[in-house]
Every structure is written in structure tokens, then in C-alpha cells.
Amino acid sequence: MTSAARRMVEVSGTEALWLLESAAQGRLVYLRREVAVVRPAVHVLQYGRLIVRTPAQEAALAGRGLLTYHADEIRVAGGTGWTVTATGPAGVITDPDEAAHHRRTLPGWAHGPHDSLVRIHPQTVSGFRLAHPEAK
Numbered sequence: 001m002t003s004a005a006r007r008m009v010e011v012s013g014t015e016a017l018w019l020l021e022s023a024a025q026g027r028l029v030y031l032r033r034e035v036a037v038v039r040p041a042v043h044v045l046q047y048g049r050l051i052v053r054t055p056a057q058e059a060a061l062a063g064r065g066l067l068t069y070h071a072d073e074i075r076v077a078g079g080t081g082w083t084v085t086a087t088g089p090a091g092v093i094t095d096p097d098e099a100a101h102h103r104r105t106l107p108g109w110a111h112g113p114h115d116s117l118v119r120i121h122p123q124t125v126s127g128f129r130l131a132h133p134e135a136k
Contacts, residue, residue, distance in 0.1 A: 006079045008128040016084045016127025019073075021045040023084075026071030028054045028118070030064055042106045043069065050086060050120040051093070053106040058092050058116040065089060067120050074130065081130045086122035093117040 011019070028041045041054035050069055061067070067090035074081035093099050102117050
């Protein structure tokens, strides 16, 4: 089946969060010197907030205000899957007990100054399912 035979169907914010909750990995996106930086990340959705562990320097994330998180699951062979983007105010998790808990429960790629924990309060959530035309 060609890519022209596929379509993207927008999903509700609730479904997008449900899809995001089903994923374990994604990408944290932020600006540094007016250039988009994308870092791999792992996450958990907890009480409507995203807890993200990423190999980005805490100093680069502190005071950012808004952060964007993106996750997807694309099955190229079948031409199906989904993509979700969430944006909202964020802050670095500084409480030592909370940080220790999330470091135990969320696997990381790097330790030390390139290992940050961030809490994002999603205000804008958009999602799309990739489907075949016959799917409803």
C-alpha cells in the first residue's frame, strides 16, 4: 500500500493523553539559542502531569517556562500508528526524595549533569492516528 493510501485522523485530547500514557519513550523539545533541541526521554503520566527523564543538562531546562514533549508509535510496514505532542509549563524536579523516586522508576541514558527530571503540566495536547482509508 502506498503512503498516499494512508490518512491521519485527529484524536481528542483525552485519547491523545491515553496514547501518551501507553508509551514509555519520547522526545523532549526545547529552544537553546533560538535553535530547537531534541533529546530522547522516558516518561510517565502521573496525576495529569508528565514526569520526564532526559539526558539534557538541568541548567538548559531550568526557567524554560514551556516545554514540548513528543511521542509516537509508527508501524511503517502496516502504515498505522499514532503521534502525540504535549506542551505546557514545566519545571525541573528539585525535591531530592521525589527525584530519587523517579530515578529509580524511570530508566535513564546518562547520569550526572546530563540527567534531568522535569515535570510538564500539559496545556496543549494534540494527537493523530495513522490509518488506512477504510478504518473508522
